[in-house]
Amino acid sequence: MSETEEATANVTLFEKIGGEAAVSAAVDVFYRKVLEDYRINRFFGNSDMDKQIAKQKAFFTMAFGGPNNYTGTDMRTAHARFVTMGLNDSHFDAVMENFDATLKELNVPADLIAEATAIAESVRADVLGQ
Numbered sequence: 001m002s003e004t005e006e007a008t009a010n011v012t013l014f015e016k017i018g019g020e021a022a023v024s025a026a027v028d029v030f031y032r033k034v035l036e037d038y039r040i041n042r043f044f045g046n047s048d049m050d051k052q053i054a055k056q057k058a059f060f061t062m063a064f065g066g067p068n069n070y071t072g073t074d075m076r077t078a079h080a081r082f083v084t085m086g087l088n089d090s091h092f093d094a095v096m097e098n099f100d101a102t103l104k105e106l107n108v109p110a111d112l113i114a115e116a117t118a119i120a121e122s123v124r125a126d127v128l129g130q
């Protein structure tokens with residue numbers, strides 16, 4: 001390992017991506033895209049988006065290795081009622097497309113996008129009740 005690699009080995013994705021400001025900006029852009037996406041926006045028809053955005057910021061902050069202030073529900077429980085509405089892999093894929101497009105738009109380097117995407121992918125089975 002080079003000195004630079006050693007120095008960055010313990011840095012969390014949260015820090016590498018740019019900390020609170022970057023996660024906050026990314027979640028705002030992400031939900032703008034999700035709400036414009038006809039494939040998935042119906043699921044958010046009854047949602048309080050300010051609350052949802054705040055929960056999602058806390059969730060991704062925790063999932064990316066930042067401070068854990070997430071007080072929301074676990075992923076399986078939180079999405080169970082949407083599974084009964086037909087939530088499936090195609091919807092999850094659409095969310096991931098918006099996630100990827102958001103990080104690209106914010107010029108997040110490709111290796112960090114790959115790391116963030118793997119984390120988001122890791123909740124697929126829980127979100128879909130599989």
Ligand code: HEM
Nearest residue numbers: 040043044047048055056059072073078091092095120127
């Ligand atoms: C990377 C995948 C996903 C993550 C990390 C995620 C994360 C979250 C979190 C943290 C919450 C808040 C839970 C709470 O209320 O305590 C939530 C709620 C919700 N999610 Fe997801 N979610 C994902 C995928 C999806 C997908 C694929 C859909 C539908 C297309 C979806 C639709 C919703 C809706 C509608 C709510 C409820 C908002 C409300 O309370 O009204 N999520 N999600």
